[in-house]
Every structure is written in C-alpha cells, then in structure tokens.
Amino acid sequence: MTTLTTTTSPPPTSPSAPSSPRVTGTLRVTGTLGERYREILTPEALDFLTLLHDRFVARRHELLMDRQQRRQDVADGIDPDFRAATRPVRDDPSWRVAGSTGAPGLEDRRVEITGPTDPKMTINALNSGAKVWLADAEDASSPTWRNVVEGQLALHDAIRGTLTHTVDVPDGEPKEYRLRSTTLTDLPTIVFRPRGWHLIEKHMRYVDRAGVSVSASASLVDFGLYLFHNAHELVARGRGPYFYLPKLEGYREARLWNDVFVLAQEYLGLPQGTIRATVLIETLPAAFEMEEILHELRDHCAGLNAGRWDYLFSVIKAFRTRGDSYVLPDRAQVTMTAPFMRAYTELLVATCHKRGAHAIGGMSAFIPDRRRPDVTERAFEQVRSDKRREATDGFDGTWVAHPDLIEVARGEFDAVLGDAPNQVSRLRDDVEVGQHELLDIGSARRAGATVTAAGLRSNVSVGVRYLESWLRGVGAAAIDHLMEDAATAEISRSQVWQWIASGTRTENGVPITRDRVEALLAEIVDDLPRTPGNRIDDAANVFRAVALAEDFPTFLTIGAYSQFLVGSEVDQP
Numbered sequence: 297m298t299t300l301t302t303t304t305s306p307p308p309t310s311p312s313a314p315s316s317p318r319v320t321g322t323l324r325v326t327g328t329l330g331e332r333y334r335e336i337l338t339p340e341a342l343d344f345l346t347l348l349h350d351r352f353v354a355r356r357h358e359l360l361m362d363r364q365q366r367r368q369d370v371a372d373g374i375d376p377d378f379r380a381a382t383r384p385v386r387d388d389p390s391w392r393v394a395g396s397t398g399a400p401g402l403e404d405r406r407v408e409i410t411g412p413t414d415p416k417m418t419i420n421a422l423n424s425g426a427k428v429w430l431a432d433a434e435d436a437s438s439p440t441w442r443n444v445v446e447g448q449l450a451l452h453d454a455i456r457g458t459l460t461h462t463v464d465v466p467d468g469e470p471k472e473y474r475l476r477s478t479t480l481t482d483l484p485t486i487v488f489r490p491r492g493w494h495l496i497e498k499h500m501r502y503v504d505r506a507g508v509s510v511s512a513s514a515s516l517v518d519f520g521l522y523l524f525h526n527a528h529e530l531v532a533r534g535r536g537p538y539f540y541l542p543k544l545e546g547y548r549e550a551r552l553w554n555d556v557f558v559l560a561q562e563y564l565g566l567p568q569g570t571i572r573a574t575v576l577i578e579t580l581p582a583a584f585e586m587e588e589i590l591h592e593l594r595d596h597c598a599g600l601n602a603g604r605w606d607y608l609f610s611v612i613k614a615f616r617t618r619g620d621s622y623v624l625p626d627r628a629q630v631t632m633t634a635p636f637m638r639a640y641t642e643l644l645v646a647t648c649h650k651r652g653a654h655a656i657g658g659m660s661a662f663i664p665d666r667r668r669p670d671v672t673e674r675a676f677e678q679v680r681s682d683k684r685r686e687a688t689d690g691f692d693g694t695w696v697a698h699p700d701l702i703e704v705a706r707g708e709f710d711a712v713l714g715d716a717p718n719q720v721s722r723l724r725d726d727v728e729v730g731q732h733e734l735l736d737i738g739s740a741r742r743a744g745a746t747v748t749a750a751g752l753r754s755n756v757s758v759g760v761r762y763l764e765s766w767l768r769g770v771g772a773a774a775i776d777h778l779m780e781d782a783a784t785a786e787i788s789r790s791q792v793w794q795w796i797a798s799g800t801r802t803e804n805g806v807p808i809t810r811d812r813v814e815a816l817l818a819e820i821v822d823d824l825p826r827t828p829g830n831r832i833d834d835a836a837n838v839f840r841a842v843a844l845a846e847d848f849p850t851f852l853t854i855g856a857y858s859q860f861l862v863g864s865e866v867d868q869p
C-alpha cells in the first residue's frame with residue numbers, strides 16, 4: 297500500500313501562500329496510486345484537505361445526526377413544514393444573493409449538459425455546444441477510487457486545454473478525442489458537483505489531533521481537490537470555481553458549505569465571493585427551507601436547481617412507513633405535472649427570482665438513440681414538452697442528459713428568453729404554495745395513476761441493471777431508452793420497499809410481498825445475458841439488501857460502496 301500524508305510546507309502552486317491556518321490533524325491516502333495520481337494528491341493539496349477536515353468533520357457528523365432525527369419525526373407523524381424560527385429571513389425583503397454578478401459564464405445557463413468526468417465524456421460535454429457542463433462526481437458517477445482521482449485529472453487537463461483521449465476501435469483506426477478549443481471561454485462553463493455530505497471517501501483516512509480516525513468526507517475531498525488545483529487557473533482563464541451542491545436537507549447544511557467556502561477562499565488567497573454555488577433542491581426537507589438556504593449562501597449563491605429524481609426519492613423515503621395514502625404509483629406515472637411536483641417547482645422559481653437567483657430545471661430521463669429514429673423522436677417530444685413547461689414557468693435554464701437533446705431544449709428556452717440571458721427579473725408573485733400543496737402526495741393516485749405489475753417488474757429490472765453498471769464503475773447508463781443514475785435507481789428500489797411495507801396491491805389486486813419480489817428478481821436475473829466480468833449476481837444481492845431489508849437503508853450507495861467498490865478490482869487504477 298502506498299501511503300501519502302500531509303506535509304506542513306506552504307502550497308507552492310497557490311499564488312498567495314496560506315498565511316494563517318495551520319493543520320492539526322493528518323490525512324493519509326490509502327488508495328493505490330496510478331499514473332499521474334501524485335499530480336492531484338500533492339502534499340500541499342492534502343494539507344488543504346486536512347485543514348478542511350480539521351475544521352468541518354465534526355459539524356458534518358452533527359448535521360448527519362440531525363437528518364436522522366428529522367426522519368424519525370416524519371416517521372412519527374410530524375410532517376415537514378416551513379420553520380417558524382426562520383420566518384424573519386423569509387419576511388425580510390431586503391436581501392439578494394450574489395447570483396451571476398461577477399461570475400463570468402453563469403449569466404446565461406439556458407442549456408446545461410450533465411455527465412461523469414471520465415476523459416471521453418469530459419471532451420464530448422465540452423464540445424457539445426451547451427452553455428454549461430455539470431461535471432458530475434455525484435448521481436452520474438460510481439465513486440471508485442479510479443473515477444475519483446482520474447476524474448480530477450481529466451478536469452485539471454480540460455481546464456488547461458490539454459486533455460486528449462484515444463479510444464481503440466476494433467478493426468479500425470483509433471478514435472481521437474480533442475477539445476474543440478483550448479480557450480476556456482469558448483466552451484461550456486464548468487460547474488462541478490462534488491459528492492453529498494452523506495458519503496465518505498474510504499481511500500483517505502483522517503486522524504484528528506486527539507487521535508480519532510475516520511474515513512474522509514467525500515464532499516470535502518471532491519470539493520477541496522477541484523478548488524485547490526483549479527480555482528486560480530479558472531479565474532485566470534475567464535471563468536471561476538463553480539459548484540453544484542447536492543442533497544442538502546436544510547439551511548444549516550448550507551451554512552456549513554458557506555463556512556467551507558469562506559475558509560477555502562481565505563486559505564487559497566481567493567477574494568471572498570469568488571466561489572459560486574447552485575444548490576440542488578432535491579430533498580423534501582430542503583423544499584421547506586429554500587429561502588433560508590439562499591440566505592445562508594447569499595454571498596456565494598448563483599441559484600437553485602430542481603433535482604426532481606432525488607426529490608421523488610426523498611418523498612418516498614420520508615413517507616415510506618406512513619401507509620397507503622402516501623404510496624406513489626409507478627415511477628413512470630409520476631410526472632412533473634403531478635400536483636405535488638408542480639408545487640415544488642413553482643415554489644422554487646418564485647423563491648429564486650424573489651432573491652435574484654437563477655432557477656434551473658431538471659432532467660427529463662428520455663434519451664435518444666442514434667440507431668433508432670422512433671426512440672429519438674419520442675425522446676425529443678418528451679424533452680420538448682418538459683422544457684417548454686419549465687421555460688414558460690420561469691426557469692432560467694435546464695438540464696439535458698445527452699448532446700443530441702441540446703438543440704431541443706435550447707429551442708424551448710430561446711422561444712421564451714429570446715436574447716435575454718435569463719428571466720430572473722420575472723417575479724412569480726402569483727405562486728401560492730404551502731405545506732399542503734408540497735405534501736399532497738396522494739394526488740398522483742387520486743388522479744388515476746396506479747401501481748401495476750409492469751411497474752413493479754420495471755423497478756426490479758432497472759434497479760438490478762443499473763446496479764450492475766455501477767458495480768463496474770459506470771454511474772450513468774441508458775436502460776430501456778431512459779437515463780438511469782443513482783437518483784433514479786433510488787426511486788426504483790425505495791418504491792419496491794414502500795410497496796411491500798405498505799401492503800400495496802397492483803391494480804389487478806395481487807399483493808406486493810417480499811416473496812413475490814424475490815421470485816421476480818430470480819426471473820429477471822435468469823433472463824439477463826451473462827458476459828465475462830459482469831456483476832449481475834452482486835447487483836442482485838445489493839438490490840435485495842436495499843429493497844427487501846427489514847430496515848430501510850438511507851442510501852443505496854453507502855453499503856454497496858464499502859462492500860463492493862472499495863479495494864475491488866474495479867477500484868484499482
């Protein structure tokens with residue numbers, strides 16, 4: 297095992313060497329070191345990560361404990377609601393967020409492409425013609441050590457215009473990938489999404505001054521490495537260090553991020569406010585604290601994003617034991633026009649524009665297939681109507697999963713925005729959304745949507761196939777012509793869990809039981825083609841653990857990461 301540890305020397309790559317904060321703990325890298333890994337895991341970068349851990353691991357831990365308490369409250373029948381204690385923040389009309397002011401490349405975000413940070417996807421995304429690229433270490437990424445470090449290397453090289461990639465083509469010339477420009481301002485603005493607060497990075501161990509040893513925080517590792525290596529370079533090249541912040545559950549978690557930013561900027565000699573963050577509102581508790589989240593991050597906040605897939609997952613997770621009236625129909629039947637989903641997006645746009653923040657729409661999961669015009673036409677139609685609704689509702693931009701969808705989404709936003717870079721000035725004072733609208737979960741089934749045998753089969757099948765991909769280190773996959781990632785897979789497995797726990801019957805009256813799902817799982821696994829190296833049996837075991845366990849695991853990726861990714865072959869460089 298190669299071990300890298302922190303040093304105490306000042307970072308030579310940082311134009312303004314850290315004057316003050318000294319590190320008190322140590323950070324040890326235990327992952328195998330592949331080619332060029334030392335360019336990312338420099339002693340100076342590790343010092344910076346150590347400082348972030350010295351200051352923030354204890355608070356991260358406390359906030360994760362708070363999440364547990366809130367989950368218990370909802371299970372006990374206490375519904376989430378807007379907080380009385382923070383009413384003054386909501387009632388104070390005087391404050392605004394920094395938005396895109398002084399953040400070049402964030403004024404016009406009408407189409408954002410998302411995707412993982414392997415070299416090929418990085419080049420394809422940056423050549424795609426989108427306004428922004430969400431470089432994803434989260435939902436679209438399987439957090440193998442290799443993906444974590446090599447993703448940082450790809451970003452490092454892309455920002456400097458040196459990234460290239462070659463793909464061998466059987467019986468043909470290798471395919472060469474290059475950036476279409478080495479000038480960063482000619483390319484989509486990069487917004488990096490680190491992993492959420494709930495995740496750990498097991499290839500780094502942090503020991504505090506008292507000798508307590510824990511795995512590193514995945515958020516601090518991803519954020520810290522990206523910022524340390526690229527912040528000054530991005531600014532010098534006409535952009536900035538921009539982040540998407542995933543899976544926050546409340547304003548105190550936003551405050552933690554803000555404090556991380558302040559310390560990081562001070563340490564690296566960046567003017568305060570250089571960092572800009574767009575926060576995903578993708579958990580039910582966060583929907584009740586959008587304004588407070590903006591307020592906490594106001595000097596660093598560019599906007600909010602409606603992360604619909606994790607939001608749905610969060611809704612299921614919150615109410616999973618509250619009985620039949622909280623049961624959602626088949627995943628495919630819960631669309632963005634379901635009243636409770638519409639309430640959430642309407643509130644998001646209204647909140648953002650009231651505070652000068654961009655409202656960014658979410659991901660339609662339909663993806664095109666270049667070999668299947670019928671599939672592509674259906675994807676275009678679905679994406680077109682989704683983006684039309686978002687643009688008309690006041691969103692300033694949106695996400696697409698695939699380069700071939702950029703034109704479709706752009707068309708809908710161009711039709712509403714014209715030459716204006718955004719519509720932040722369009723206030724949505726007409727929106728009246730309260731607790732009732734956000735929690736009207738039963739509305740989807742009351743409107744006629746149902747739980748079907750096909751929906752159950754699809755959840756099991758998609759869940760297993762996605763996990764099989766994730767276990768091979770591929771965190772986003774096209775399955776049945778839909779984009780699947782960690783968030784959509786969470787919905788599949790948690791619906792199965794909830795349906796069993798709630799004694800739900802499919803529309804033809806057959807109860808969904810553990811035995812029925814076991815039988816279905818066996819049938820699906822038997823039918824899947826076996827190829828050398830595939831991980832179908834492991835995927836089935838993970839699915840069983842997260843969909844059929846007595847106690848609901850809070851995230852499907854946590855156990856599977858420790859059990860299957862860390863130290864496995866797929867994890868090695």
Ligand SMILES: CC(=O)SCCNC(=O)CCNC(=O)[C@H](O)C(C)(C)COP(=O)(O)OP(=O)(O)OC[C@H]1O[C@@H](n2cnc3c(N)ncnc32)[C@H](O)[C@@H]1OP(=O)(O)O
Binds near residue numbers: 410773
């Ligand atoms: C819930 C959420 O958080 S959503 C955000 C997280 N999820 C994501 O980011 C998913 C992003 N999308 C993807 O990863 C991909 O589109 C997939 C996996 C769904 C499908 O990818 P593929 O099977 O490769 O699609 P397909 O074969 O049609 O791709 C055609 C070309 O477009 C490229 N491409 C496809 N999607 C993307 C993308 N998002 N970014 C960059 N390039 C892309 C492919 O690399 C391929 O390039 P090539 O011709 O050089 O080989």
Ligand SMILES: O=CC(=O)O
Binds near residue numbers: 435606
């Ligand atoms: O991250 C986005 C989501 O929909 O989840």
Ligand SMILES: [Mg+2]
Binds near residue numbers: 435542576603
């Ligand atoms: Mg998400």
